[in-house]
Amino acid sequence: MRSQNCSSMALEKETNGQAWAELKSFNTFGVAARAERMLVVSSESDLPAVLQANAGPVRVLGGGSNILLTDDVEGLVLKNEIKGKKTVEKDEETVLVQIGGGEDWHEFVLWTLDEGLGGLENLSLIPGTVGAAPIQNIGAYGVEQCEAFERLTAIRLSDGRRDVFDKADCAFGYRDSIFKNGLKGQFLITHVFYRLTTRHHKIRTDYGAIRDRLAGWNIPRPTIRDVSRAVMDIRRRKLPDPNLMGNAGSFFKNPILPAEKVEKLRERFPDIVAYPAEPGFVKVPAGWLIDQCGWKGRRFGPVGCYEKQALVIVNYGGADGAEIWRHACRVMASVRETFGIELQPEVNVW
Ligand code: FAD
Numbered sequence: 358m359r360s361q362n363c364s365s366m367a368l369e370k371e372t373n374g375q376a377w378a379e380l381k382s383f384n385t386f387g388v389a390a391r392a393e394r395m396l397v398v399s400s401e402s403d404l405p406a407v408l409q410a411n412a413g414p415v416r417v418l419g420g421g422s423n424i425l426l427t428d429d430v431e432g433l434v435l436k437n438e439i440k441g442k443k444t445v446e447k448d449e450e451t452v453l454v455q456i457g458g459g460e461d462w463h464e465f466v467l468w469t470l471d472e473g474l475g476g477l478e479n480l481s482l483i484p485g486t487v488g489a490a491p492i493q494n495i496g497a498y499g500v501e502q503c504e505a506f507e508r509l510t511a512i513r514l515s516d517g518r519r520d521v522f523d524k525a526d527c528a529f530g531y532r533d534s535i536f537k538n539g540l541k542g543q544f545l546i547t548h549v550f551y552r553l554t555t556r557h558h559k560i561r562t563d564y565g566a567i568r569d570r571l572a573g574w575n576i577p578r579p580t581i582r583d584v585s586r587a588v589m590d591i592r593r594r595k596l597p598d599p600n601l602m603g604n605a606g607s608f609f610k611n612p613i614l615p616a617e618k619v620e621k622l623r624e625r626f627p628d629i630v631a632y633p634a635e636p637g638f639v640k641v642p643a644g645w646l647i648d649q650c651g652w653k654g655r656r657f658g659p660v661g662c663y664e665k666q667a668l669v670i671v672n673y674g675g676a677d678g679a680e681i682w683r684h685a686c687r688v689m690a691s692v693r694e695t696f697g698i699e700l701q702p703e704v705n706v707w
């Protein structure tokens with residue numbers, strides 16, 4: 358095994374005289390693949406030396422809940438386990454918290470609730486790490502992480518230099534940021550800073566499912582904790598638990614389309630679902646499109662579209678990344694043929 362002169366831990370195993378690390382237990386699809394080298398990074402100060410000593414390609418891994426491994430990974434994989442949560446500023450209404458990029462997102466959200474801090478409760482139970490949250494600007498039930506985001510610190514993979522990105526630098530969009538575009542694969546996010554409310558919390562129950570759940574529990578004036586409980590309850594009933602069934606959540610983004618195009622489609626598909634987006638555009642749920650093409654609950658060997666939400670591609674057991682990708686391509690082709698709509702994967706394909 359190759360050794361690294363830093364406090365981080367190497368996760369490599371000797372295989373045929375070469376060091377390789379198993380990735381199966383590090384991706385929620387449960388796909389078997391290997392990394393040429395893998396290091397757990399638990400401190401930002403380790404990184405410059407590791408990066409300067411490394412010549413080949415580098416990739417960053419968080420909780421592996423938004424990746425599809427289609428092959429073994431060449432080069433170095435850095436598994437982010439930089440921890441720590443602290444309050445760094447306070448005013449009358451808000452606090453600014455600094456969170457290590459390797460912290461578990463949902464545990465962080467639970468911590469905010471214990472501290473009485475509002476802003477992230479709708480994002481309860483999203484798998485993965487804090488450092489990955491800005492990458493696709495995670496969102497759920499009408500809230501995106503960018504609404505509470507203030508800044509992040511990151512290390513440039515090419516030379517180990519430390520950089521700070523404020524909100525405008527990150528170019529956040531719908532499940533999107535500069536880290537999925539112009540700066541894709543160039544940084545490791547070490548810490549994220551969120552500004553959260555200490556009082557006068559903004560309660561967000563615009564999504565019907567949350568409203569219905571709270572009404573069912575007879576809670577007319579919900580607290581941030583009630584909203585979190587409602588979100589967790591809905592998610593546990595509707596989404597497959599990656600510990601029981603391999604998946605990476607929504608495989609595709611919901612397409613944002615010109616309103617005119619959708620009105621034209623409505624002539625042929627009167628039930629087409631559309632939600633308002635930016636002026637002149639609407640968002641069509643990709644799950645609805647996939648469902649209309651007959652994929653919901655349909656299985657091809659070990660792969661299929663989940664029976665309760667067609668947007669989630671599941672590994673029933675033993676599928677490899679190429680089989681999952683072939684299934685994604687089948688789904689994209691049928692949505693293209695039926696609706697003339699090009700679905701874009703949300704999952705990062707490695
Ligand atoms: P990984 O899968 O490890 O990595 C994802 C990408 O980010 C990779 O390209 C990786 O290189 C990069 N990356 C990871 N960490 C860093 C870092 N510190 N610095 C730089 N780059 C990094 N997403 C939503 O938006 N909303 C949801 O409601 C939601 N629900 C989900 C439900 C389920 C059951 C599952 C399995 C997934 C869901 N997701 C959802 C997707 C996923 O949870 C998020 O995208 C999450 O932020 C991924 O975090 P991760 O640490 O697992 O990232």
Ligand code: NAP
Nearest residue numbers: 496497498499563564565566595605606607611632642666
């Ligand atoms: P859902 O409630 O069945 O709704 C289907 C889609 O319609 C969602 O994707 C959502 O878009 C949109 N939608 C529903 N109500 C809306 C409203 N009032 N205003 C605007 N858009 C609305 O969705 P679901 O699959 O159960 O997921 C619930 C939430 O969790 C969604 O926000 C979803 O994004 C999130 N989620 C994300 C992932 C992931 O991997 N990215 C996985 C599971 C759940 P949006 O997706 O834009 O919200």
